[in-house]
Structures are given as structure tokens and as C-alpha cells.
Amino acid sequence: MPLDEDEIKQRLGIDTWRNLSKDKMLQFAALMPEMDTKLAMKIVEQFPVFKEFATQALGYLQTAAKKVSGANSTSQEHVFAALAAVRERISAELERDDLTWDQRLEILTLLQENARMILEKDSENKSFLSRLFDKLTASTFAAAALAVVVLGGRVALKLIGRR
Secondary structure (H helix, E strand, O other): OOEOHHHHHHHHOOOOHHHOOHHHHHHHHHHHHHEOHHHHHHHHOOOOOHHHHHHHHHHHHHHHHHHHHHHHHHHHHHHHHHHHHHHHHHHHHHOOOOOOHHHHHHHHHHHHHHHHHHHHHHHHHHHHHHHHHHHHHHHHHHHHHHHHHHHHHHHHHHHHHHO
């Protein structure tokens, strides 16, 4: 059953639509799929700057995603540089002539562990970037859907009004 106006206000923690802050607008947009389309349009029409806000919010989201991605890239570089330094040190140990076969095997095991850590970190990073991309894509589609609902709803209301 779709949310009614009072339930929406209650979920947003507001008494009147005048109290709908930018933060609450994001929550409101997230609730839109749970609302009746006519009610959503009625509420949105009370906020002439809603479309501009949605566009601005999407811009902030994209900027944040770029910053997170950049920070992630820097973090990855540090991890891989540290692992490379460890590999270099371990490989230098292999050059020693006084090592037993068991010691060499232990060093090779450390190199294998290092390689496993690289693969694991790479997989974690790809998973992180995939989730980030999915969130950004979902937000973009949500903003586009919101624009369609708002603009399409206005067009539909105008067409209905002409009959």
C-alpha cells in the first residue's frame, strides 16, 4: 500500500513541507517509489526548486564519487608500492649463497604470499569500484526517473486538464 502524506512526513521527521531541508529532500526522493504518483507530484509541485536541487544533489554525488575514486587510487598505489618493497627485500634474500633449501623454500613461500596479497587487494579494489559505480548509476537513474515523474506528471496533468 502506498505511503500517505502523513506517513511520508513522519518518515522524514517533519511536521510541514516547509521543514523539508536539502537533506530531507534526498530522503524524500528515496521514498518516492513507495508513494502514489499523484501524491508525489502534488508534494513536488510545492517545491519549484526541486528539479534544480535534484540536479545539484546529483552533481555533489558525482563529485564525491570522483574524490572517493581518487583517494582509492592513491591508497592502491601505496599498498602496491609497499608490497613491491617487500618483494624486493625478499628477492634480495634469495641471492644469498648460505641459504639452505628449506630457507629458500620459505622465502619462495613469502613471495607467493605477496603475490596472493596483490591479487586479493586488486579484487577488493575492483569490487569497491563496482559498488561505487553501481551506486552512482542508481543515483543517476533515480534523478532521471524523478525528472521524468516531475516533468512527465506535469505534462500528463496538462493533457488531462485539456480534455
